[in-house]
Amino acid sequence: MVRRLGAMQSQDYGPAKWSIGQRTGVDNDTLDRQFDDGQFLRTHVLRPTWHFVHPADLRWLLELTRDRVHMINGFMYRQEGLDRLLRDRADAILIDALKGRRSLTRSELAGALGNANIVAERFRLAYLLMSAEIDGIVCSGPRKGTEHTYSLVEDRVPTVRSLTRDEGLAELTFRYFSSHGPATVKDFGWWSSLTQTDIKRGLQLVGDRLTKEQIGDVACWSSGEALGRRAAGPRVDLLQGYDEYIVGYSQSKYLLDLAGLTKTARRVPFNGVILVDDQVTGLWKRTVTKTAVAVEAVLYESFDNKQLAALEVAVDQHGRFLGRPATFEVAVL
Template sequence: MTLEGLELAHRRTGAVGLGGAQPAPFADAADVVGWFGGLQSQDYHPAKWALAQRLGPGVTDADLDRAFDDGVILRTHVLRPTWHFVAPADLRWLLELTAPRIHALNTYAYRRGELDGPLLRRTTDLIADAVADGHHLTRTEIAALLARHGITATGFRLGYILIHAELERMVCSGPLRGKQHTYALLEERVPRAASLEREAALAELVGRFFTSHGPATAKDLAWWSSLTRVDIATGLSLAGDALESTDVDGITFWSAPGNARTPAPSPSVRLLQAYDEYIVGYTQSRYLLDLGDLAAVASGKASLPNGVIVVDTQVAGRWRRTVRADTVVLDTVLCRPFDAAETVALHAAADKLGMFLGARAVVSASVL
């Protein structure tokens, strides 16, 4: 475990909004999402917890459901591709930039689903017409709509039909209907805004990634965004003095200037969802999360729950939640024994999750 690696990891926790190093408190969910450009949300409920951890105390699960229903944040396929929370103000220019690349990455999936260009254009038009004027539809209702027009749309095939409609800037998330997600006409959820020229959009997305995830590498950004290496090089060139680089162990890391701020008090224990940006925003430099190979060794000993426990900057265990009436039970599996201060911090983190869910938190801990 190198001091340089730990320094990079400390700087990174601040950039992703998990330490005392973030530039300023975020005003609302759209502010958090806009900071990142997009926040991964394929699992809707855990993704809300990721938002809440960056918004501070007092934010509840119900608050974020309301923000989602009101269109303060949207959920659509825009990067990689997988679902991301996106701020309405950013959705159009992001899709203009990323959709062609994601369509190209989806070529095999479209072919596997026997979805050629004319059929995809037809399904997109049918869906857009059906959800217009606030007639938000669930996935099941869209499948039934397409079936009435003689189009088989189930499972994998339906998923890529809907992704295509999202990438074509025709539909996006609508409000929840009970526990079911709906689709809405993008024109009715996203205000019109001036388009960004492609180079300006590249500079914006590259800048946002390295500001919100840095220190990080160009390969990390390629994974996160699906942009090509040429596009990333162009974006870095255009960013100019807005970004700075440092070389560690022969790897170039990019970040916003001056993001080496004071880390959160130690020990800081965080209960991160498995797809938190601190976990999934990196490929080449993901090793900074586990500089001592502690989690890598532990994962070979037992099957671990999906959530990630981070102590200061390093992965130290896994967790899983079970909600029972007014109680949330956290089953935790630690990669190493926690000392007294870390145990207190773990229970404090559990209490924060309990407050978010409106439930009393109970922690069950075991050590591999």
């Protein structure tokens, strides 16, 4: 699933795993083991935020988008006094600290940088490590308990054939529109950080593998594959707040809320998004204990009995993912 989508935004590790489990049926504990084993990685790529990415895709994705992401980070590099010379020096220190297939936590790497007289605190540390990720020096390592670690890319990522720039553009263009489509060129630009020139070239290279269609006044691209028949009755999905279905779009994001419910709704501090038949209908949050998970749902409009039954199915699915019985409460704004 991570490969099919190209990458999956994952700055919040726990909820981001749900985005995989929701689509594949793989449970939370299994995903933790797969992550620790390096079957999928977490690093900064495409944009200045963490993404899950398949190891076989990491190198070419970084090569394709590295310069753009460094450019986006330029203001913060200058703000924190992180010129290229200092970041190269930090990269060398990180390589030395992690050699021998070591995996170290953020605080342990901060100590290594500090011992070399590089101030590595708060945002400065974050952007030093992010720069090293974008440079393809480090990526996620196996967790130490609940703490995340960093490892050298050369220890976690197999050496595979490099893609030429054109091959990378074609591959990422097809992956995005075939998994996220119908979507627009601006959507893809937001998601990938690629320039309009690069995207135009990618579409040329992909050719008739993608289909162009007009939705209102906007040109959209997709694989053109027919969607499966929707099951009878409403379907409810509980999405984590940074799910690709939400953050994977910019220009066409309005299609998630055709009724305009979010424009007039009172704000509540819930991060999750509730969909009914692909439309935003409310927000949710979860409280997880060792023995149970409780879901609080806040709806923009009241659900009928069929929608409430579908919500219960979605809550039960989330409980099975976490390996805990699930309950839920509903309020209407």
